[in-house]
Amino acid sequence: MSYIGRFAPSPSGPLHFGSLVAALGSYFQARSNKGRWLVRMEDLDPPREMPGAAQLILNTLEAYHLYWDGDVLYQSQRHEAYQEKVDEWLLTEKAYFCQCSRKQIKALGGFYLGTCRHKKLTCEKECAVRLRVDKPITHFDDKIRGRIEIPPTLAAEDFIIKRRDGLFAYNLAVVLDDIEQGITEVVRGSDLIEPTGRQIGLYQLLNTTPVDYLHLPLAIDEFGHKLSKQNHAEAIDLQHPKPTLIQAMRFLGFVIPKEIQEAKLDEILAWGCSNWSINELPLKIEITTPFSNGAL
Structure with missing residues (x-):
């Protein structure tokens, strides 16, 4: 290639x-x-x-x-390509709506604990979309730094792919x-x-x-x-x-x-x-x- x-x-x-x-x-x-x-x-x-x-x-x-x-x-x-993938993952339940605010997450220790994972929320306004992380990536290899370990709590966190304000998240894009x-x-x-x-x-x-x-x-x-x-x-x-x-x-x-x-x-x-x-x-x-x- x-x-x-x-x-x-x-x-x-x-x-x-x-x-x-x-x-x-x-x-x-x-x-x-x-x-x-x-x-x-x-x-x-x-x-x-x-x-x-x-x-x-x-x-x-x-x-x-x-x-x-x-x-x-x-x-x-x-945006159309990003939204198409968000919709697909919502439909297949690989992603879900989350209504937790940053303030709430910070009060719980700074990491999202899956609060909305099983709520099956249908809201589209004032809700973020999070991806279910069922297979956390705990390490990867960097070309010059070698093996990089990822903290387990961070690796396992369901992360945002579309923000509460309707903007698409960096990782997805x-x-x-x-x-x-x-x-x-x-x-x-x-x-x-x-x-x-x-x-x-x-x-x-x-x-x-x-x-x-x-x-x-x-x-x-x-x-x-x-x-x-x-x-x-x-x-x-x-x-x-x-x-x-x-x-x-x-x-x-x-x-x-x-x-x-x-x-x-x-x-x-x-x-x-x-x-x-x-x-x-x-x-x-x-x-x-x-x-x-x-x-x-």
Whole structure:
């Protein structure tokens, strides 16, 4: 099977250094395997989106010469496919309506205990839809981290596939989209290790072979906070991309010769594709980046 990778940002803000690291990691892994690199816009949550962010993200990728293959897939255009699967699982009782609030679940210890599993609720408003987890995924293998154990309580939790507010859940959408696009390996930040077991469970429920997973180290600031849009990480520079590109490549383990640092963007990226090795990736989950405290 030919390699197909992807970068799937959410348009809640512009790309920051941490998201550039994720984009580069997935790009280099795809290109070094002579595969395709797709871009998917995970615009599932309109209240959290920034107007114009989707196009800004695409413009940023182009400014860094990270050119993708094919058309961009937008999750906002895939609602019918998500709803079809939710309806099918409700009909076959593989999923069920749940009226428990976050506050109620937090009061019971923070984990959902299956309160509504056997109630056979019929409400569609003010109810979430949860998937029955009858065969918990307790571990999986990561390409660089090896065996990842999942806490039993988390693994066995019936999880949400459609939220109380009517929005589709990330786990459902990401798996259906990865299958639709033929993704063979997911390269992403280590902050997404936790839901991986649930996603593998969805693959099994769909009678489809799960993708391979490779979770990259996270960039954090000097206070130990992950660089993220929620933490107000600053946007990367579109006008002068080379310094940030080189810094992100160093973050991913590259030792870049001086002549490559002085080369054009396309030459730097081509060198990166030829010299990419996941064995050079830092093993620590979180690494402090010099791009902090407004340095970007």
